[in-house]
Every structure is written in C-alpha cells, then in structure tokens.
Amino acid sequence: MKTLYDKVWKSHIVHEEAGQPALMYVDLHLIHEVTSPQAFEGLRVAGRKVRQAGRTFATVDHAIPTLNRNLPFKDPIAAQQVEKLRENCKEFGVKLYDLDRIEQGIIHVFGPEQGLTQPGMTIVCGDSHTSTHGAFGALAFGIGTSEVEHVLATQTLQQSPAKNFLIRVDGKLPYGVTAKDIILGIINEIGTGGATGHVIEYAGSAIESLSIEGRMTVCNMSIEAGAKAGLIAPDEKTFEYLKGRPFAPKGEDWNRAVAYWGTLPTDAGAAYDKTVAIDAGDLEPYVTWGTSPEMSVKISESVPDISDARDASQRETNERAFAYMGLEPSQKIDEIGIDVAFIGSCTNSRIEDLREAARVANGYHVNSGVKAMIVPGSMQIKKQAEDEGLAKIFIDAGFEWRDAGCSMCLAMNDDVLADGERCASTSNRNFEGRQGRGGRTHLVSPMMAAAAAITGHFVDVRDWKFRD
Amino acid sequence: MNKFVVHSGSCVPLMRENIDTDQIIPKQFLKRIERSGYGEFLFYDWRFAADGTPTADFVLNDPRYAGASILIAGANFACGSSREHAPWSLMDHGFRVIIAPSFADIFYNNSLKNGLLPITLDAADVAYLGEAVSADPNFTLTVDLENCTVTDGAAFTRSFKIDKFRRHCLLNGLDDIGMTLQHEATITDYETRLASTGRFVLA
Numbered sequence: 001m002k003t004l005y006d007k008v009w010k011s012h013i014v015h016e017e018a019g020q021p022a023l024m025y026v027d028l029h030l031i032h033e034v035t036s037p038q039a040f041e042g043l044r045v046a047g048r049k050v051r052q053a054g055r056t057f058a059t060v061d062h063a064i065p066t067l068n069r070n071l072p073f074k075d076p077i078a079a080q081q082v083e084k085l086r087e088n089c090k091e092f093g094v095k096l097y098d099l100d101r102i103e104q105g106i107i108h109v110f111g112p113e114q115g116l117t118q119p120g121m122t123i124v125c126g127d128s129h130t131s132t133h134g135a136f137g138a139l140a141f142g143i144g145t146s147e148v149e150h151v152l153a154t155q156t157l158q159q160s161p162a163k164n165f166l167i168r169v170d171g172k173l174p175y176g177v178t179a180k181d182i183i184l185g186i187i188n189e190i191g192t193g194g195a196t197g198h199v200i201e202y203a204g205s206a207i208e209s210l211s212i213e214g215r216m217t218v219c220n221m222s223i224e225a226g227a228k229a230g231l232i233a234p235d236e237k238t239f240e241y242l243k244g245r246p247f248a249p250k251g252e253d254w255n256r257a258v259a260y261w262g263t264l265p266t267d268a269g270a271a272y273d274k275t276v277a278i279d280a281g282d283l284e285p286y287v288t289w290g291t292s293p294e295m296s297v298k299i300s301e302s303v304p305d306i307s308d309a310r311d312a313s314q315r316e317t318n319e320r321a322f323a324y325m326g327l328e329p330s331q332k333i334d335e336i337g338i339d340v341a342f343i344g345s346c347t348n349s350r351i352e353d354l355r356e357a358a359r360v361a362n363g364y365h366v367n368s369g370v371k372a373m374i375v376p377g378s379m380q381i382k383k384q385a386e387d388e389g390l391a392k393i394f395i396d397a398g399f400e401w402r403d404a405g406c407s408m409c410l411a412m413n414d415d416v417l418a419d420g421e422r423c424a425s426t427s428n429r430n431f432e433g434r435q436g437r438g439g440r441t442h443l444v445s446p447m448m449a450a451a452a453a454i455t456g457h458f459v460d461v462r463d464w465k466f467r468d
Numbered sequence: 469m470n471k472f473v474v475h476s477g478s479c480v481p482l483m484r485e486n487i488d489t490d491q492i493i494p495k496q497f498l499k500r501i502e503r504s505g506y507g508e509f510l511f512y513d514w515r516f517a518a519d520g521t522p523t524a525d526f527v528l529n530d531p532r533y534a535g536a537s538i539l540i541a542g543a544n545f546a547c548g549s550s551r552e553h554a555p556w557s558l559m560d561h562g563f564r565v566i567i568a569p570s571f572a573d574i575f576y577n578n579s580l581k582n583g584l585l586p587i588t589l590d591a592a593d594v595a596y597l598g599e600a601v602s603a604d605p606n607f608t609l610t611v612d613l614e615n616c617t618v619t620d621g622a623a624f625t626r627s628f629k630i631d632k633f634r635r636h637c638l639l640n641g642l643d644d645i646g647m648t649l650q651h652e653a654t655i656t657d658y659e660t661r662l663a664s665t666g667r668f669v670l671a
Contacts (some may be wrong), residue, residue, distance in 0.1 A: 014658040015651045020633045023651060025658055027668040035551065037501035046645070051655075055670060063499055077499040084501050121668055128550040128574060144552035144578035145503075146644070154648045156655060160631070191485055193544035193570060226547060228573055256666060292486050313542065317485050410549075413494045419518060429548060431490045431511045463630050 001270040003164045004231050005199045008139040008264070012122045014156055021158040027121040028138075029055055029151050030107050031094070033085040034412070035126030039149035040088040044197035051155040053093040053400040057116060058085060060099060061106045063412045066402035067373050069099050074414060075354040092152075105378025105404040108132040108346040112216065113378055115245025119261040120236035124151055129346045129428065131222040132231075135215035137264050139199070142223065162228040162271040169206040171280035176354070176462035179214035180348060180426070180445035182206065182278075182294050183221040184286035185449040191274060191296045195227035199276060201266065202232050206280035212241040213350045220347045221428050224293040233265035285461055287333050288430045290321035295430070296443070298332060299460045307328050309412035322334040324432055325440050326420070333458050336442070337369070341453035343436070343446050344375030344402075344411035348426035351381050351388075353446040358390040360450035362365070363467030366398035367456035373415070375407040399453070411435045424452035470583030471641035473562045476610040477537030480527055481598040487541060489575060490549035493557040506553055508576030532605035540597045541568040541607065545586075546575030555579045565611050567618070569594050580634050581644065587628045589620060596624070613639055 002010070003341055015023040029052075036058070043049070063078035074078035082099075089096040097103045103114060108129055111117045117133045123140035124130060126148045131139035147157055167190075169182055187194070191354045200222050202215075210218065215232045222230030239258055242248045249257040270465055284298035295318075297303060306322075306329045309315035322329060327336070342348070343357050354376065374394050376382040385391050391401050408415040409427035417423055417439025426449050430441040444452070447461045497509040514526050522529045538556070545568040547552055555578050558566070564584065569591040571579075579586045589597075600620070601607045611618050613635060619625040637644070648655075662668065 015654045021631075023648060023655070025655075025662070028670065034498050038503045038552075041501075041503070046568070052659075057670075071520060075499070081501055082500050116670060120666065126550060127546065142550035144550055144555075144581065146552060146578065146581040150645050150648065152661055153645050154652075154655060155659075156643060156648060158648065192547055193572070196544070196570065196573060223548075226572060228542065232611075249669070253666060253669070260667065292488075311483060313483075320484070410495050412498065418618075429488075429490070431488045431548060433494060434490050437494075437513055437518060 001267040003266045003270045004042045004137060004201055004233055004264055005139065005162070005164055008120055008122065009161060015284065016120045016250065021160045022255050023028060023156045024122060024159040026151050026155055026157060027055060028057070028111070028116055028420055030123065030130070031056065031127035031148065033060050033081045033125065035145050036088065036148055037081065037084045038145050039132070039152055040092065042149040043046055043092070043152055048153045050094060050152045055155065056094045056152065057097070057365050058089050058094050058293055059097040059104050059107055059110050060085060062406045064099065064405045065413050066405045066407045066415060069403050075244045077127055078413065087129070092346040102374045102379045102383065104432050105244040105381065106346045106349065106406055108220065109349060109377030109381070112136065112379060113243055113245070115248035118242065119247070119299055120264050121413050124157065126224045131218050131227065132216050132220040134219035135212060135232050135295050136238055137231060137261070137458045139229055139231065141229040144149040162199045163196055163197055165200045165227070166272040167200055167202050167204065168204035168275070169280050170204040170277070171206055172278045173206050173209065175281065176447065177283045178445040180218035181283055181286045182287065183218045184293070184443065185283045186278065187221065187293050188286065189224050189278065190225055192224060192292050193226045194220065195225040195360065199229055200225070200230045202230060207232060208235070212350060213352045214239055216350070217347055219370050221293065224373065224428060234261045250335065257338070285445060285448050287448065287458055289325065289327060290318065291324055291430055291432050293430060293443060294319060299333055299458070302332050303327055334460070335457065336455040337365070337422065338424045339370060339374040339421040340417060341370055341387070341449050342375070342408040342425040342427065343373070343449050344407050345427035346377065347428045348446050349375060349377030351384050353426065354381070354385050357446040357450040358393045359466060360447050360461065360464055360468055361399065361454065362393050363396040364397055364454045366453050369456050370453050372398065372453035373402055373408070375402045376404050378404045408435050424449040424458065469581065469637070469641050469643060470565070472583050472585050472587040472613050474610065474612050474614070475537065476608060477564065478533070478535060478606060478608050479538040479540050479597065479601040480533040480536035481540045481601045482527055483540070483598045485542035486544045486547055488547050489551050490548055490579050492546060492554040492604065493551060498551060498553055502532040503556060504560060506557035507562070510561040511556040535562070537562050538565040538567065538609055539563050540594060540601055541566060543569040543591065545571050547572040550574045552578045555582045555584045559584050567594060567597060580638065582639060585613065585638065587611065589618070590625055590626060593626055
C-alpha cells in the first residue's frame with residue numbers, strides 16, 4: 001500500500017545505493033531569468049551540455065515590467081538578466097517563451113496552461129512555488145541554482161525520500177471561503193515550519209470540490225508551511241483540464257495516459273507519517289496581520305493580543321511584527337485601511353481568480369485613496385479576460401490592467417510598495433520588505449482584495465452586495 | 469565546492485525565528501548574473517537604513533562581532549524563497565557555519581552544495597549559545613565535521629547529525645554533477661525504459 005507520493009517517487013528512481021541519496025529522474029524542468037544564469041555559466045565552464053533540452057522550458061516572469069513591454073526596460077540590470085536567458089536558451093537549445101509570445105507568463109501558470117504539467121511527473125524549477133504543480137498529482141518542488149545546473153547537466157537530482165503528511169479538509173466550504181482561505185487556514189494551524197521534511201497530500205471532500213485552479217492555489221503555498229511539496233490526487237477534473245492542451249498527450253497516447261494516471265491515487269490503508277484534519281465549515285476568509293504567512297486571523301476576528309504568545313521568543317517575534325506592520329494588538333481587521341491592492345502572482349492570477357475579483361468589482365469604483373492593479377498570470381489569461389469582458393469591468397472600476405509577470409508579489413520590477421504603504425495582496429508572502437522596503441503586506445483571496453480596493457479597508461466579503 | 473573539515477571562529481547571535489531568505493538577500497540584488505559579490509548585500513534592509521547608512525542597532529553592524537564566521541539563529545532559519553543567493557551572500561560575507569534549532573529544506577540543501585555548514589542543535593542549546601555570545605563577543609566555537617562536534621573548548625560540547633553522504637562530500641569538496649555523471653549509463657537506461665512506456669513525452 002503506497003501513497004501518491006510514494007508511487008511517484010519510486011517510479012522516478014534511476015539509481016539507488018546504500019548510504020547515498022537516490023538519483024531521481026526529472027520529467028520537466030522549468031526555468032526563468034533569475035535563478036538560471038549562474039547554472040548555465042557552470043555548464044559552460046565545465047564544457048557540459050543540457051542533457052534533455054526537450055524537457056526544459058523557459059519563460060521570463062520575475063524581473064520583467066508589466067507595462068510597456070515593447071519598450072526597452074527602464075532597469076538595465078533586469079534587461080541584462082533577460083538578455084542572458086535569451087543567449088543561454090539559444091546556445092543550449094532550450095525553448096524560450098519570450099515577451100512576444102501569448103504563452104508567456106508566470107512560470108507556474110505557464111506550465112499547467114500549456115499542458116506540460118501532468119500527473120505522475122517529477123517537476124522542478126529554481127523557484128520555491130514549484131509546489132503549485134502538485135495540484136495535478138505531480139511531484140513538484142523548488143530547487144537552488146546548483147541543483148538547476150545539476151538537472152540541466154544530468155536530468156536527475158540527488159534526493160532522499162520525504163515523509164508523508166496527510167491534510168484532510170472535509171465538509172462544504174462556506175460561502176465566500178476560497179482555496180486561498182483553505183491554505184491560509186492550514187498554515188495558521190500547522191505553522192510555517194509545520195511541514196518541513198514532508199510532502200503534504202491534500203485530500204478530503206473540500207479539496208475534491210475545488211477546481212484545478214483552486215487546487216493550484218492550495219498546493220502553491222505548501223512551501224509557506226515548509227513542505228517539500230504539496231500533492232492532490234488526479235481525478236476526472238484533472239483529466240478534463242488537461243485534455244487538448246498543447247503538450248498534453250493526444251489520441252491513443254491520451255487513453256494510455258489516463259489509464260496510468262488512474263493508478264496514481266493513494267492506496268486505501270496506506271500509512272502517513274503525520275495527519276491533520278480540518279473542518280471546512282470552520283473556515284472563514286483569512287487576512288494575514290504579520291510578517292509570516294502563519295500570522296493570520298479570520299475576518300471576524302481581531303489581530304492577536306501580545307499576551308497570546310506561547311513563549312518569550314514568539315512574543316518578541318510578534319512585537320516586531322506589530323511594529324513593522326504598524327498595527328496595535330487586538331485591533332479589528334475591518335479597521336485596517338489599505339493604500340494598494342494587488343491581484344496577481346502564481347498563487348492567484350488565473351482566470352477564475354480574475355472572475356471572482358471582477359464579480360466583486362462590477363458596478364463599483366476603486367476607493368479614491370487606493371491604487372489597485374490586476375496582473376494576469378499569463379498573456380493568454382489576459383486575452384481571455386479581455387474577451388470575457390472582465391478587463392472592462394476592472395478598467396471601468398479604476399483598476400490598472402497590466403501585462404503578465406510576477407510583479408508586486410516580490411517587487412523585483414517597477415511594481416513596488418513605498419515605505420509604510422499597506423497592501424491587500426493575493427500573493428503568497430508577507431515577509432518584511434517583500435513588496436518593497438517598509439511595505440506592509442496582508443495576504444488575502446482575490447475577492448477580499450477586490451473588496452478592500454473598493455472600500456479602502458478590509459471587509460468581510462461574505463457581506464458584499466454584488467451588483468451583477 | 470569548498471571543502472569543510474574543521475572550522476574555528478567567533479559567533480554572532482541573530483535569535484529571531486523564521487528568518488526568511490528575503491531578509492538574507494533582498495530581491496533587488498537577484499538581478500545580477502554572477503555567483504559572487506553578494507556579501508555586501510547580506511541582510512541589506514536590516515543592516516542599512518533607507519538612505520544607505522548602517523543601522524546602529526543591528527547585530528551585524530556591532531563592531532564587537534566584526535569578523536564572526538558562525539551565525540547563531542532562531543528556528544526555521546532561511547524559510548521562503550529558494551534563492552541560492554542566500555548561502556552565496558552568507559559565505560561571501562565570511563560565514564562558514566550557521567547554528568539553529570531548525571532550517572528550511574531548500575536552504576539547507578543549497579548550503580551544503582556551497583560548503584556552508586548548517587548545524588541543527590536543540591533549541592535550548594542554541595539559546596545557550598546565543599546568550600554566551602551576547603555575554604562575550606569573543607566567544608569562539610570549533611566545529612569539527614570529521615567528528616560531528618561543536619565545542620567552545622570548555623563547558624559546551626555537543627555532537628550534531630548530518631547525512632553521511634553529505635558529510636563525505638563536504639569533507640572532500642566533491643562536485644555533485646561529476647559524481648552523478650558516473651552513473652550516466654544508468655540514466656540512459658532509465659530514459660530508454662521511460663521512452664518505451666510512452667509516458668511524459670513533451671512534444
């Protein structure tokens with residue numbers, strides 16, 4: 001009896017020897033401009049080639065502007081980095097989806113959209129949010145640049161097995177509670193180091209009820225609980241999502257693939273090293289208040305009291321977070337005003353996220369004190385949103401409508417919070433300075449971010465008066 | 469990779485929990501395409517005010533800790549982003565060892581591939597070291613990877629655990645890729661078997 005993780009792991013072992021990590025085969029290697037240049041340079045110095053250029057796919061996302069992509073970059077160092085990726089891809093024969101391509105987008109949006117991400121695969125990328133692809137039942141995780149070089153040269157990684165961690169979320173999700181709230185609730189429960197050394201498998205009726213895009217949102221933030229990866233068993237929804245995508249199997253290959261994918265889910269009675277159960281009915285929209293993704297509260301709650309801390313170390317950490325965030329202990333969430341709303345990132349920039357945000361924004365206008373921006377996850381999503389009329393709703397409501405990229409999630413480009421600015425953000429990290437030095441990030445769902453953009457402060461989206 | 473056998477050095481205490489890699493090396497420095505030269509950007513937003521002047525109250529700016537090569541830190545050190553620029557910047561700044569109650573997985577891996585040694589000790593021991601260093605900035609530790617021990621040469625000696633294979637690589641400064649390529653024929657066999665299943669064809 002094996003878990004989904006055990007099955008994918010075992011089927012990818014190339015070589016095993018006592019006292020050494022196993023060699024794990026990599027089916028798909030995704031690369032981007034920021035964590036690859038030093039890896040290609042390493043190959044060049046050692047006179048090595050990319051072993052499987054056909055399993056290596058590149059796009060640009062982290063450092064690129066989300067406005068005026070046709071013009072020269074304002075930032076010469078970012079321009080050099082993108083140019084280096086172009087040179088490297090050309091020299092080593094790697095397919096690059098550059099700024100002029102409709103497929104270009106955030107690497108973790110791009111892979112699934114193109115059908116590259118498939119159940120049972122191993123997928124790596126020099127980016128911690130590679131866990132996103134686990135939504136398809138693929139073993140997907142982030143690696144450092146030395147490992148990027150290792151995969152380029154050998155198509156394998158030296159790996160030791162992880163432990164199995166089952167997180168069940170059962171029951172019906174309450175109205176207004178999204179995939180983002182499920183994962184924020186889970187991280188709140190287990191902590192940012194709660195899954196270190198483990199691969200999480202998310203299961204239960206609330207997880208099954210999610211769309212593939214919702215499942216990607218959940219798996220995306222597995223790393224925020226310290227997990228090696230996050231996985232969800234593939235099912236009919238997974239197959240439906242994949243069918244017909246450019247790199248998905250076709251014809252007889254498709255039938256064979258579906259038959260294989262059907263063997264992947266965890267066997268009944270398989271053992272996990274750790275299990276947590278969460279009742280979906282207990283969840284509410286979440287808002288982070290501090291500088292770690294575990295520092296969150298339900299919208300109906302207040303930010304914690306200092307005396308709630310479990311020990312001196314946590315009290316000090318919380319005090320530092322309060323000071324950085326400019327909040328008072330016990331402050332009510334709906335009293336917190338915002339300056340910026342950011343809807344985007346590999347966590348929440350897909351078409352369903354934009355539909356939810358547009359439904360909230362429809363017929364309203366962004367608050368006069370708020371700068372709000374929508375950054376689609378790929379240029380295809382941007383086009384789809386324009387075709388569906390979502391872009392018009394956003395633009396009419398006063399949101400800025402940008403091109404695809406990582407943008408203000410990590411603020412490597414021009415989309416940066418100013419010192420002291422407070423942001424309702426659909427991204428994944430509320431670390432100090434993440435969105436700009438002195439910037440204050442509150443992680444929320446797309447609906448919650450859109451509602452905060454309109455009212456100028458956090459509100460309970462479950463009370464929203466929709467105008468559609 | 470740099471070899472690591474024995475290292476003695478003074479320490480600096482940074483006892484916060486969940487220090488993330490965004491703090492260790494902020495994103496504005498990730499646009500460079502080199503592997504070296506990140507030391508001056510280490511903990512940049514904590515070390516420097518917005519105008520670039522050093523912050524007086526940050527421990528790495530405290531002259532008493534100048535030249536420290538062992539960082540004592542809180543739990544879940546280096547969580548978040550996978551950026552290998554984190555170990556690069558720590559090493560370029562002069563650190564060879566990080567001691568904490570726990571580390572995030574990706575950082576732990578990245579460090580070992582660069583000859584930076586992350587050592588996990590019990591929270592109480594790490595707290596003790598933090599206090600010892602705060603009380604005496606000249607407090608020195610010796611880390612012996614051959615024997616897996618950390619000692620101050622007096623009252624404090626602890627052994628630590630590290631994967632045997634990783635220890636072997638560090639002690640000998642071995643190149644991972646070179647080792648893996650010794651199995652190239654096995655990789656080719658795997659690829660032949662994979663092709664015969666028709667799985668994961670990306671065309």
